Amino acid sequence: MLIEFLIVVFLLVLGFTSGKLLELRHYKSIREREARWSAVPAVTFRTLPDQRPVAASVLVAGSVVISIDFWKRFLSGLRSIFGGELLSYSPLFDRARREAVLRMKESCPKADLFLNLRFETVSISKGAGRRIGSVEVLAYSTAIRYADEVRSEETR
Amino acid sequence: MLLGDISGITITNVEAVPGRKVTEHYGVVQGSTVRAKHVGRDIMAGLKNLVGGELKGYTQLLQDARKDAVERMARQASELGANAVINVRFATSSVTQGAAEILAYGTAVKLGDDAH
Structure with a gap:
């Protein structure tokens, strides 16, 4: 009984510390890469904004x-008793969406614009019981390369 | 991941291929694949669940599946004589426990040779 309690406490502490650490590190990398890619916008328009x-x-x-850590899952379990917004989940989705967009951009470094960006979120934990709370975030768009672009050749 | 280069077919998710004119429509084409995750990956994912973060095995699995789905869609389009698929959409549905269907669908068209 005591052993079980200690294991749960250990997992909560592990989840809290490592989850926090990974999140901080991930946000740092996201911000750096977003700054690098800020000149190549991803837009949700369905047609080109200019006639080039x-x-x-x-x-x-x-x-x-991505999946959520043990600590946050514990918090969301508590929250579901009282209802309300699950604040511990928001950074998770935020990180995943931004990461997906960055991976999309990084796969096509020659693009000048990413047109018609769409997101899709898939819960792949369905049927796996409540143990695995993971989601897939997909970002897709049409990469455009202009014919007349004057480029400062590939500084990216 | 680049999805548009597959088997010489131009693929976009907008209603046209920018800069090109559509000369013929062939209707909807689709490609799908049903994938199951394997036990090894599941165990790793279970562990990773404690600390949170990315489940790389699953990311890879779904990427491969999506690539396959797009490839099948492109093949169907080229069999019809099309040289592009426009307005592509993705959909996912879970079939049974631990398995998912990845679907890609779009409109097969023929593009004219009016590239700039």
């Missing part, structure tokens, strides 16, 4: 499967 000739267009996608 296009040299190539291609479908690109980026995805990530």
Whole structure:
């Protein structure tokens, strides 16, 4: 009984510390990469915003499967008693979406614009009981390369 | 991951291929694949669940599946004589425990040679 209690406490502490650490590290990497890619926008328009000739267009996608740590799952379990917003989940989805967009951009470094960005979120934990709370986030769009772009050749 | 280069077919998720004119429509084409995760990955995912973070095995699995689905869709389009698939959408549904269907669908078209 005591042993079981200690194991749960250990897992909570492990989840809290490592989850926090990984989150901080991930946000740091996300911010750095987003700054690097800020000149190549991803937009949700379905048509090109300007009338410039296009040299190539291609479908690109980026995805990530993430799971929540033990501590946050414990918190959300408590929260579901009282209802309300599950604050511990929001950074998780935020990280996943931004990571997916970055992977999409990184897969096509020659693009000038990412057109018609769409997100899809898939819960792949269905049927696996309540143990695994993981989601896949997919970001996809059409990468556009303009024909007339004057580039400061590949500084990216 | 680049999905548009597969088997010489141009693929976009907008209603046209920017800069090109659509000359013929062939209707909807689709490609799908049903994938199951394997036990080894599941155990790793179970451990990773304690500390949180990315489940790389699953990311890879779903990426491969999506690539396959797009490839099948492109093959169907080229069999019809199309050279592009536009307005592509993805959908996912869980079939049974631990298995998921990945679907890609779009409209097969023929593009004219009016590239700039």
